[in-house]
Amino acid sequence: MTERRTQVLDDLESRGLIAHSTDPDALRASMAAGPITSYVGFDPTAPSLHMGNLLQLLTLRRLQLAGHNPIGLVGGATGLIGDPKETSERVLNPKDVVQEWVEKVRAQVEKFVDFDESLPNPARIVNNYDWTKDLNTLDFLRDIGKHFPVNRMLGREVVKARLEQGISYTEFSYVLLQSLDYLELYRRHNCTLQTGGSDQWGNLTAGVELIRRSEGGKAHALATPLVTKADGTKFGKTESGTVWLDRELTSPYAFYQFWFNTDDRDVMQLVRFYTFRTPEEIAALEQATAERPQAREAQRVLAEDVTTLVHGEEQTRRVQEASRALFGQGELASLDGSTLVAALREAPHVELGAGEPMPTYGDLLVKSGLVASKSAARRTVAEGGGYLNNEKVKDAEYVPGTDDLLPGGVLVLRRGKRSFAGVLASPAQG
Template structure:
């Protein structure tokens, strides 16, 4: 396999490193035991977290041992946000979220063989720690002048919100995690986002002071989009990994709708295709952008990774059926509902004339425009062409007893939910 440091650099995943040459040697001498931490500050991970999970997967596949840390302790505190204090969640909620996040991370890692992954929880070594022991054994190794110089802390100190001692202490807790994992498992590398660099290096500094050992930190870049909007966000909000929060259909559509300018970076960061395959997809995007070959490849690969092959097949079938390339009636209710929720849609008590529905849902500007669309042969209900201007859908036309799919021309879609 290609040297893992070179591989991460080619994919744009190595933004910061404590010592790149030393890290390269550690991997060459390996295997390296490394960890990445995830705090349960929400009931699900999101696309930003997926960068870290897939980076762990890459490093493990290069022959190294991953430790996936879900922070039952740090999740009770929360790392400092750029603008304000986090809302502290109760221990029962955090405990539940720990289980959810573990279940999302585990499918990406291999728990068999000589470099088998291990999941850990920092509550195991902090719950019994007294305040006195924490201050004497750990806190004494930190200098306040260095702590306030960390970017996240400095930003908050210079804001109107300020920062509490609770969040100020977060970097000590994360550093203690690295020290504990070094002692328990010989962990010598921590990975994370570059926005966490201050917390990552707090851990390397603590181990240097306490153990005198050389350890490493690796920071991945924050992903930016060409149009200036935040990565992992859509009009409906954050793209979560939990299918209850972001449906597999919406997840698939996020990648399918990626800007051509973002595709090369997304392919390298998220795809496990070879360099040759990625280069070919980049070429296709340049030569035939309208085909969206790279977006389709990304959408299929990532939806399969996160939600499985069966869900991906259902989503692809739904995408085709909506545009008349498959049978809408063959789609299961959950997949159809998820797909239609992403379209302009209205709720009505009972079926109404097609021209009324077209106008009300916004596919046309008026009923007279709807009549023209019908007359010109461009109006469809459930992929069937509407030929009569006074047509009214019947109960038997409703998909799963509640949905109508309206289409104007080839690409303009909307949905009607019948609630009566």
């Protein structure tokens, strides 16, 4: 038991997940003495959490699996204030919108920790609005504000970055609220660890400091590193924008592809950070990537594990079936319509309006961008490289009919082995 409780620190360390830690030896000693309580907070700044948040959710889960008590905090209060960014002042979101997002974010957080009451360490979820909504301004300034030297606050990186262009008192005060959260959870639940991304380091240590000053208590902070990519672009984004956890915003298919398309140079870091694979499994995948990069074994494991964590086994199976079938190795007609439509939306595709006549196969190849011209389309068909729904097409003038429509009212065009495109017919067509 004791071992498992402290081994989580070695596990986090070996995965490269510890960028900063306030007092590693004291934290280890406190974990050895008994289960501790740890929290991580999320602000409802969007209707869904994203890849950066996922790393924090998984860290909380690792701590729970090691026997510690996890608390997920949703920032119903802090979401109304806005954690300052280095770039610019945030626009305040309307209260009712924040409230709506609180519920969505809460539901997402709940998926990553275990609330089973029969566990010795069931998860808890809290909303900081509960202890701030009735907070009296005078008490806040006297009890909390007094512990925050402004000169120290001005020294924080994010504040320094904002001094030229300006920072509102609202955002400047944000750190007091997050610190108050930590203090509140320390008092209520004896919470002595807060984790977060390295961008949160200032907020995390401010809370540790507040607990020390106001209670004489010893609390800890641990920050995970920024996820970086070898090509220097920002992790968690694709051409179509942020990769979200909500399937309405990022389809499970797009989600899977995001992980599957990871560069060989980045894949092992992501396997360490985002999966629960053991050191032995990680070593084997590392070797596989070095010896047979074209097989993309590590990418497949990464995509499969993370998609399963976020969307479940059933969705993962569906997207894998869809990607196989789209590349000609499976039965398209047996796929489920919504997965197929989502997959084709990620690929080059043509949308046909209601009542629009169906173009010929050759014209569809051109419109979808699979070939550059009508003559190239004819050549592709003549050479036997043109497929409709995985069946070879013999005549570029063939006009697909309603019988050809797959679930979801779509057609799948393919040129050769690797390039495919979709035709999405409006419902009136099918």
